[in-house]
Amino acid sequence: MISPAEYERAAGLTAAMLQQAGIVITPEERGRLEVADFGLGDLRHTGLQLLTYLNTDRCCSKELVMEAGQTCPEHRHPWVDGNPGKEETFRCRWGSVYVYVPGEPTASPACRPPAGSEQHYTVWHEVKLMPGEQYTLAPNTKHWFQAGPGGCVVSEFSTRSTDENDIFTDPRIVRAPEVG
Amino acid sequence: MISPAEYERAAGLTAAMLQQAGIVITPEERGRLEVADFGLGDLRHTGLQLLTYLNTDRCCSKELVMEAGQTCPEHRHPWVDGNPGKEETFRCRWGSVYVYVPGEPTASPACRPPAGSEQHYTVWHEVKLMPGEQYTLAPNTKHWFQAGPGGCVVSEFSTRSTDENDIFTDPRIVRAPEVG
Numbered sequence: 001m002i003s004p005a006e007y008e009r010a011a012g013l014t015a016a017m018l019q020q021a022g023i024v025i026t027p028e029e030r031g032r033l034e035v036a037d038f039g040l041g042d043l044r045h046t047g048l049q050l051l052t053y054l055n056t057d058r059c060c061s062k063e064l065v066m067e068a069g070q071t072c073p074e075h076r077h078p079w080v081d082g083n084p085g086k087e088e089t090f091r092c093r094w095g096s097v098y099v100y101v102p103g104e105p106t107a108s109p110a111c112r113p114p115a116g117s118e119q120h121y122t123v124w125h126e127v128k129l130m131p132g133e134q135y136t137l138a139p140n141t142k143h144w145f146q147a148g149p150g151g152c153v154v155s156e157f158s159t160r161s162t163d164e165n166d167i168f169t170d171p172r173i174v175r176a177p178e179v180g
Numbered sequence: 181m182i183s184p185a186e187y188e189r190a191a192g193l194t195a196a197m198l199q200q201a202g203i204v205i206t207p208e209e210r211g212r213l214e215v216a217d218f219g220l221g222d223l224r225h226t227g228l229q230l231l232t233y234l235n236t237d238r239c240c241s242k243e244l245v246m247e248a249g250q251t252c253p254e255h256r257h258p259w260v261d262g263n264p265g266k267e268e269t270f271r272c273r274w275g276s277v278y279v280y281v282p283g284e285p286t287a288s289p290a291c292r293p294p295a296g297s298e299q300h301y302t303v304w305h306e307v308k309l310m311p312g313e314q315y316t317l318a319p320n321t322k323h324w325f326q327a328g329p330g331g332c333v334v335s336e337f338s339t340r341s342t343d344e345n346d347i348f349t350d351p352r353i354v355r356a357p358e359v360g
Contacts (some may be wrong), residue, residue: 024312026313029271053337059269061241089239134233157239157240
């Protein structure tokens with residue numbers, strides 16, 4: 001559970017980072033920024049802030065904002081009701097982000113999982129994204145990502161987003177992200 | 181047909197406008213900016229510059245850049261092979277853009293069609309988008325749009341883009357945009 005004070009701090013920082021990245025949002029959007037701690041109660045380490053621009057039956061677009069060192073924990077988007085899972089592309093707009101996917105483990109990865117959660121991080125092929133760089137994930141691909149030293153603003157372009165269907169490696173994460 | 185000099189001028193301006201809007205692109209992307217005159221040979225009035233970030237079977241994301249007064253001519257995205265046409269959302273990032281769609285005609289519209297093409301513009305319900313504002317078009321909805329006085333940078337989020345299937349109201353536009 002995220003306290004109102006914690007929500008306000010995170011949402012305020014998110015608005016400031018979007019502004020710094022040159023991304024204009026409306027007052028209505030400012031009022032519905034999402035702050036997700038994935039139920040682990042440690043937002044500063046396992047957490048993500050986001051703004052969903054649209055999420056129709058067919059496509060979805062969001063801005064993701066992370067503080068330095070924040071991690072979105074490992075998960076995948078499985079097939080649902082006979083439809084392929086969510087396909088998503090991350091495009092770094094500001095700062096830097098490290099995305100980890102299946103494949104040859106990177107010898108000296110730049111990131112570590114949040115302390116105490118190491119066993120729930122199993123894919124170690126590192127993709128570093130700087131502003132203007134992007135990476136597309138096929139459906140059902142395990143992935144996790146962590147902001148670089150200055151934090152990051154990342155645009156996500158995808159098919160329909162259904163958080164409740166996401167499958168996290170960490171069994172303590174049992175449902176859609178807790179959202180402020 | 182767009183001359184190399186015309187392409188270079190338009191692409192250079194596009195790169196500068198993206199930069200002004202705070203949008204970072206890679207050198208590879210700079211080298212493949214698209215300039216479309218829709219075959220009418222009057223880019224300054226009927227034309228559009230764009231960068232396609234991705235266009236998979238399921239989703240598509242682009243930046244659209246227009247100079248002051250440039251118009252993307254009226255068209256729609258029909259059903260193709262039993263699949264609903266392209267659904268698209270325009271989100272203004274910088275400047276302003278006027279989108280025209282079916283519905284109650286706006287009494288004093290801000291824009292005029294390019295001179296000599298008036299009869300090929302048939303929908304007159306005006307939606308003005310400023311930075312942070314967005315509008316979603318259902319498939320097969322006729323629409324056209326024109327940049328405001330300072331030009332515009334607009335993000336497009338959509339399902340798969342297949343320019344060759346677009347149906348333009350103006351019969352002189354018979355195929356996918358001529359691209360530099």
